[in-house]
Amino acid sequence: MSQSFDEITAQLKRRHRKSARLKWVSMSALILAAAFLVVFISDMLIKGLPAFQQAQIQVEVTYSEQSQQMPPAAVNEDVRRLVSRGFLRTLPRAMKQNPELMGTTRMEWVLADSSVDQYLKGNHSGLKESQRTVVDKLAEQGRAELKFNTRFFTSGDSKMPELAGIAAAAMGTVMTMIVTMLVCFPIGVMTAIYLEEFATDNWLTQTIEININNLAAVPSILFGLLGLAIYINFFGVPRSTPIVGGLTLALMTLPVIIIATRTALRSVPDTIRQAAFGVGCSRWQVVRDHVLPVSLPGILTGSIIGLAQAMGETAPLIIIGMVAFIPDVSASFTDASTVMPAQIFTWAGEPDRAFVEKTAGGILVLLAVLISLNATAVWLRKKFERRW
C-alpha cells in the first residue's frame, strides 16, 4: 500500500510540529526553573528588606533617682509600652557612666518596641486600639520613624525582636570557616597532589578514590553524627564551638576541594611536566615550581566554592549543638557559638511574627555573601583561565 504525496506531506508536517513542540516544552522547563528563582528572590526581598529598617520614637526621657531604681518610670506612661524594654534596661548603666545626666529630662530618639515597628510597617501587631492612636499621633508629629537598623548588624541574638542581630552569628561563621579552611585546604590539596602526581594506580589509590566519591555523596547530616560521636564524645572537643563545627565541616568540604584541585592539576598539560623532568627536576620540584603555580587559580576557585558550600550548611551543625542562643559577639574558637544558617534556623522557629522579617533579613545577608563568593570564584576562573 503506497501513500500519496499529500499524505506524506501531511505526515511530515505533523512530524515537524512534534519537533517544535519538544523544543517549546523543553524551553518552558528551563523558563520554569528560572521563574522559580525570580519568585524566590523577590519573595525573600519582600519579606527581608523591612528587617533593615527599625522603628524609633522620640520620647521624653527623665533621668532621676526613680528611673535609676525603676527604669520604666523614665518615660511617660502613655508611651511606656511603646519603648523597647531593651532600651529601658540600659538606662541605669547610662546614668552611672554619665552622672551629669541625673536630674535632666531630654527629648531622645529611642528604640521602639517591635510591635510599634510591625505596626508602622503595616503588619499585624499586638498593639491595642489606644496605643495605635498614640503611635499614629507620634508619626504625624514626625516623632515615630523607620530608620536604618544598624543594630541588626552589630548585636547578637535576643529574645526581643527589636534587639536581635546577626553579628554574633556572622562572627561564629567567620571563626568556623577559618577552622574549616585551615584543616581542609592543606589536606585536600595534598591529597589531590598525591593522587594526580605521585600515586601509581594500585588498589590503595583506587580505594582512596572510591572513598572520596562516596564522601562527596554522603548526606551532610551523617557528618554531624560523626562529629558528635567522634569529636565530642570520644576526643572531648567542647560542644557548640567553632572548633568542632569547623572540624566537622572540614571533612564535609574535603571532597569538594580534592575534586576541584584534581581537575585543576589534570588541566596542566603533560608537556610542562616533561620539560621540567627533562632539565632534571625531581617530582616534587616539578609539582612545586611548575604544576602548582599554573593550577593555583583553579585550586582557589574550587576552594572558594567549597567554602561557600560549607558556609550555607546547617544540618551537621545542629547535631553538634551550634544552634546555641548567643547574645554576645565573641571571637574565641572555644566558646559556644552559632553560625549564620543556624541563626536563620533558630529565628525561623520563633513564634513571634517580627522574627519572620529578621529571618528573611538574615537570609538576604547570607545569600549576598554566598553569591559574591561564587561570583569571585567565577571571576577568578575567567581571569586566569588558560587554554593550552
Add this chain to the structure above:
Amino acid sequence: MPTNQIYLLFSGVLLALGLAAFFMARARASRLRENGMAMYAQPDQYAWFSVLTTAGPAVLVGALGAFVMLLIGAEIPTLYLLGASLVVATIGLLVGLMQVRPTFHARQAIEVVIRAVLATAAMVSIVTTLGILLSIVFEALRFFQMQSFWEFITGTTWAPGDSFLAAAGRADEGASAAQFGSVPLFAGTFIITLIAMLVAIPIGLLAAIYMAEFAPTRVRTLAKPVLEVLAGIPTVVYGFFAAITVAPVIVDVAGFFGLDASFNNALAPGIVMGIMIIPFISSLSDDVINAVPDSMRQGSLALGMTKAETITSVVLPAAIPGIISASLLAVSRALGETMIVVMAAGMRPNLTANPLEDMTTVTVRIVAALTGDQEFESAETLSAFALGLVLFVVTLTLNMVSVIMIRRFREKYRANDL
C-alpha cells in the same frame, strides 16, 4: 607555669632548632662544595633535609604521646612529653648534620618524606569514611541491644516518648513503653522523595535537553549560572521558603478544592526539595547528553529523522544510563536532605499516602532525637544512630549503583571527561 606558656616555649625552641638546622647544614654543605667536592645535592636541599630530621620526629613524638594519652588514658605529664620531643629534635638535628656528605642524596630523601606526607593526607578520606561507619555502627549496635532489630524494621509505631525514664533506671514508672517502629519514618521519607523526584526529574531533564540540543550558545551561557545559583542556595533558606511561603499557598489551594491540608503537609517540602534538585539533574544530564557522540545524531538526521525524533529515539536511549545514574544520585540527595524537611515537614510519625497530611522523615527524627535534652545513653538518642545507619547504607548503595551505571556509559561511548 601555665600550659599555654609551655606550648609557646616548646614551639619557640623547636623553631629555633629548625632554623639552626637549616643554617648549619647549609653552611656545612657550602663549605664542602667550596672545597671542590662534587655533591649529589644542592646546599639548600641538605638544609631542608636537616630541618625535616629535626622537626619531623619531634612533632611525631608529641602527636604520638598525645594520642596515647587520649586512647589509653595513660597520664604522661605534658612537660615530660614536650621535653622528650625536644631531645628527639636535638638528636634529629645531629643526624641531619651528619648526613651532609657528598655521597648523600638529600633531594631524594626529601622526596621520600614529601611523598609519605602526601600519602598520609590522602589517607584522611579513608579514615573519615571509617570514622562515619564506626561511629554510626557502634552506637546503632548499642541501640539494637536495647530494642529489637525486627521491631525497628517492621514496627509501625514510632513513639520514643518515655525512653528517657528507662535510661534513668526508672522504666517501671513510665506510663507506656517506648516503641521504635521505623516504618512510618521510611514511608514519609519515601513519599517526600517521590514528590521531589516528580518535580525534579521532568523539569531537570527537559531543561538539559533544551540546553544541550536546542539552545543557542547565548542562552546556554546565561542559563547555566542561573541554575548554579539555584544549586548554591543553602538548604536552610529553602526550608524557610517551604514553610513560610509554599505551605500556606498549598493549604489555600487545597482549601479552594475543598480539601483539608495540614500546614506541615508533605507537598511543600517535596516540591521545594524538587526545585533544589533541578540543577543537579540538569547539569549531570546535560553533560551526559553532550557526551553522546555526534556521529549518532548525524546518522539519524541523515536518515530523515526530525530533530525531536533524533532526540527521543537516538540520543536519549544512548544517554539513559547516565540519566538514570544522575537520578539515583538525586534520590540519594533527597533521602539525606535535612533542613527542608526539618523546617517544613511535620514531627509526627504518620503512616499515610496522602501528601496533604503532615508526615515525618528519617532525617527529621535524627535531628529531633539529638537536639532534645536527653542523656546520650537513652534509647531515643541512640535511635538517631540506627536511623543514620539505614540512611548511610541506602545512600551508599544508590551511589555505588550510580557509579556503575555511569562507568558503563563511559566505556560504551569512550566519554572520558565524564
